Amino acid sequence: MMRDAWHTVAATLAEAGCGLVVGVPSDEPGLLDAALDLASNIAPDAADGGGLRPVVVRDQRAGACIATGHAIVSGRPAVLALTSGPAFPNALAGLAEAASLCVPLIVITTRIPVDGLGRCGFQETDQRSMSSSLVKWHHTVESASQLAWAVRRAVHMAVNGRPGLAVVEISDEVGREQHVPSLPPLPAVSRLRAAPDTQLVAHACDVLREARRPLIVVGGGAKAAGAGPAALRVAELLDAPLMTTATGRGGVPESHPAVVGLVGLYTTPPLEHLLEETDLVVAVGTRLEETVRMGWPHSADVRLVHIDADPYAFGQVIEPEVAILGDATLVLEHLLAHFAAEPERPQRQELPESPGRTAWRVRRMALNALATFRHYSGAGASSARNAVAAVGAEFGEHANYVHENGLHDIWSYHYPLLPVGPESRVVVPGEQTMLGFGLPAAIGAGLARPAAPTVLICGDGALQMNIPALATAAEYSVGLVVVMFDNAGFGWPRRMRVLEGEEAGLTRFRVPFPLDEVVRGLGGSAVEARDPAQLRTSLHAARETAAAGATALIRVPVSDDDVPSGILRVLGDSGGA
Numbered sequence: 001m002m003r004d005a006w007h008t009v010a011a012t013l014a015e016a017g018c019g020l021v022v023g024v025p026s027d028e029p030g031l032l033d034a035a036l037d038l039a040s041n042i043a044p045d046a047a048d049g050g051g052l053r054p055v056v057v058r059d060q061r062a063g064a065c066i067a068t069g070h071a072i073v074s075g076r077p078a079v080l081a082l083t084s085g086p087a088f089p090n091a092l093a094g095l096a097e098a099a100s101l102c103v104p105l106i107v108i109t110t111r112i113p114v115d116g117l118g119r120c121g122f123q124e125t126d127q128r129s130m131s132s133s134l135v136k137w138h139h140t141v142e143s144a145s146q147l148a149w150a151v152r153r154a155v156h157m158a159v160n161g162r163p164g165l166a167v168v169e170i171s172d173e174v175g176r177e178q179h180v181p182s183l184p185p186l187p188a189v190s191r192l193r194a195a196p197d198t199q200l201v202a203h204a205c206d207v208l209r210e211a212r213r214p215l216i217v218v219g220g221g222a223k224a225a226g227a228g229p230a231a232l233r234v235a236e237l238l239d240a241p242l243m244t245t246a247t248g249r250g251g252v253p254e255s256h257p258a259v260v261g262l263v264g265l266y267t268t269p270p271l272e273h274l275l276e277e278t279d280l281v282v283a284v285g286t287r288l289e290e291t292v293r294m295g296w297p298h299s300a301d302v303r304l305v306h307i308d309a310d311p312y313a314f315g316q317v318i319e320p321e322v323a324i325l326g327d328a329t330l331v332l333e334h335l336l337a338h339f340a341a342e343p344e345r346p347q348r349q350e351l352p353e354s355p356g357r358t359a360w361r362v363r364r365m366a367l368n369a370l371a372t373f374r375h376y377s378g379a380g381a382s383s384a385r386n387a388v389a390a391v392g393a394e395f396g397e398h399a400n401y402v403h404e405n406g407l408h409d410i411w412s413y414h415y416p417l418l419p420v421g422p423e424s425r426v427v428v429p430g431e432q433t434m435l436g437f438g439l440p441a442a443i444g445a446g447l448a449r450p451a452a453p454t455v456l457i458c459g460d461g462a463l464q465m466n467i468p469a470l471a472t473a474a475e476y477s478v479g480l481v482v483v484m485f486d487n488a489g490f491g492w493p494r495r496m497r498v499l500e501g502e503e504a505g506l507t508r509f510r511v512p513f514p515l516d517e518v519v520r521g522l523g524g525s526a527v528e529a530r531d532p533a534q535l536r537t538s539l540h541a542a543r544e545t546a547a548a549g550a551t552a553l554i555r556v557p558v559s560d561d562d563v564p565s566g567i568l569r570v571l572g573d574s575g576g577a
C-alpha cells in the first residue's frame with residue numbers, strides 16, 4: 001500500500017502498538033496531522049486502545065514528560081514528534097528523564113534538506129550528537145523506501161531488552177514524498193521475554209537457601225515487566241521482606257505483608273535496620289543507582305543475586321554473586337519452579353526456620369508496625385506528612401499517583417502514607433529527578449487512565465517549571481488534583497545550604513507566581529489549605545473538579561523544618577522534623 005510519508009509513519013507507529021504522539025505542530029503538516037487523520041477513522045473502543053492519539057503541547061520538554069507518563073501508565077510505547085532546529089535540544093531534559101526511567105519512547109524528528117547540511121542550512125543542528133548519550137538507536141532516513149522499516153525497527157528497539165529511546169530522523173525530502181511503501185500488515189510489536197539459564201537459576205536457589213536474612217528489591221524494570229506478583233511469591237517463599245526502588249513503586253501492592261516500602265533515599269527510618277541486617281539482596285530489574293543504595297551500610301560488600309533483562313546492569317556498581325539475564329517474571333517463575341520441583345529440597349513450609357530467619361520475620365513485623373504508627377501519629381506531625389496521609393485517605397488505592405522531585409514532597413515517598421495497591425498506578429521521576437517532570441507526566445498518566453483520579457504531589461518550584469502544561473491539561477480535559485507544598489522557593493537547595501552554613505537567600509522567590517489566578521483562568525479551582533479540616537474539604541472538592549476535567553490546585557504551606565525523616569537520615573542532618 002502507498003501513502004504519503006507522514007501517514008506511513010503514523011500508520012506504522014499505530015500498528016506497532018504506540019498509544020500516543022505528542023509534539024508542537026510543524027510548519028508543514030506532519031506526524032501530528034497524520035495521526036489526527038488516522039485517529040478520526042478509528043472507533044474509540046478499538047481493541048488496540050484507540051490507536052495513536054495526537055496531543056499538541058506548548059513545549060517539547062513537557063511533551064517528552066507527557067509521553068513518558070503515558071508510557072508508564074499504559075504500558076504501551078509512546079512517541080514524541082520533534083522538528084529540526086531548537087525543538088530537539090528543547091526536549092532533551094525530558095528525554096534524559098525518559099532514558100533514566102527506561103520507558104519505551106520513539107522520537108520522530110525532521111532533518112533539514114540535504115543541500116543545507118554543513119552549509120548553514122536553516123535550523124541545522126546535530127541531533128545525532130545531542131541524543132547520543134541517551135538513545136539506544138538513532139537512524140537517519142534519506143530514502144522513502146526505508147521509512148516504514150526504520151519506524152518499525154525503532155519500536156522494536158524501544159520496547160525490547162532494557163526499554164529506552166529510539167530516534168528516527170527523517171530528512172525533509174523524504175517527509176515530502178507522496179508515495180511511500182508501507183509494510184505488510186503486522187501485529188503490534190511485543191516485548192520479547194527471554195528465559196533464564198537454568199544452571200544459574202539452580203545456583204541462585206542454593207545461594208538463597210543459605211541466606212538467613214534475604215531482602216528482595218523490585219525495580220522499575222520488574223514493574224514494567226509485570227513481575228510484581230512473582231516477586232511477591234518469592235518473598236513469601238523465602239519469608240523475606242520486599243522493598244521497591246522509587247521507580248519500582250506500584251509494581252507490588254504495598255498492603256501485602258511482605259512489602260515494607262521504598263529502598264534507599266526514601267526508606268522510612270524505622271525500616272532502615274532491615275538494610276543493616278540483610279545478608280543477601282535479590283535485586284530485580286534495577287541498575288542499583290546511587291539513590292537506591294543510599295543508606296545501605298556496606299553496599300559494596302553486599303551479597304547480591306541480580307536479575308535483569310539487560311546485561312549492562314550487572315557489575316555496574318556491585319559485583320553480583322549470581323547474575324541472571326532474562327525477563328524478570330520468567331526468571332522469578334523459574335526460581336519458584338526450581339524450589340518447588342526438587343523433592344529433596346525444602347518446600348515453602350520446610351524452608352529452614354533458622355533462628356535468624358524467625359527473628360528476622362518478627363523484627364520485620366515490628367518495624368512495619370512502627371513505620372505505620374509513626375506516620376499516622378497526629379500530634380506534632382508535620383503538615384506535609386499529614387497532607388500526604390489525607391491524600392491517601394481521600395483517594396485510596398484507585399488513583400494515578402504522580403511524584404515529583406523536591407524536599408517536602410519526599411513525604412509522599414514515605415511508606416505507608418499513600419495506599420499503593422493493585423489498582424494504583426504510580427509515576428515517579430527517575431535517576432535524573434528532573435524538576436518539572438510531575439505536571440506533564442501527570443497529564444500523560446491522566447490521558448492513559450482517565451477513569452482513575454490523577455493526583456500530583458509536588459513543590460512550588462517544580463510546578464512553576466512547566467506552567468504552560470496546565471493549558472494542555474485544560475485543552476484535553478485531563479482533570480488533575482495538584483497538592484503543592486508552598487514554601488516560596490527551592491527548599492531542597494535551601495536545606496543543603498543551611499546545613500553547610502551557606503547563604504540561602506537565592507533559594508527564596510521574591511515575587512510570588514500568580515498560580516491561583518492561572519489555574520482559575522483555565523477553568524480550575526485553587527485554594528490554600530491551612531489546617532487538616534480545610535485540607536480534607538479541599539481534597540473532596542478537588543476530586544469533583546478533576547472528575548469534571550479541570551485542575552484543582554491545593555496549596556499547602558510548609559515550613560522549612562518540615563523535612564522528611566528519611567532525608568534527615570541520609571543527610572546526617574539532626575535538625576528538622
Ligand SMILES: Cc1ncc(C[n+]2csc(CCOP(=O)(O)OP(=O)(O)O)c2C)c(N)n1
Pocket residue numbers: 093405406407408409432433434435436458459460461462463485487489490491492493
Ligand atoms: C531541572 C532540574 N533543575 C534543578 C534541579 C535541582 N533541584 C532539586 S530539588 C530543587 C528545588 C525544588 O523546589 P520545590 O519544587 O519548590 O520543592 P521544595 O524543595 O521547595 O520542597 C532543585 C532546584 C533538578 N532536580 N532538576
Ligand SMILES: [Mg+2]
Pocket residue numbers: 459460461462485486487488489490491
Ligand atoms: Mg518549594
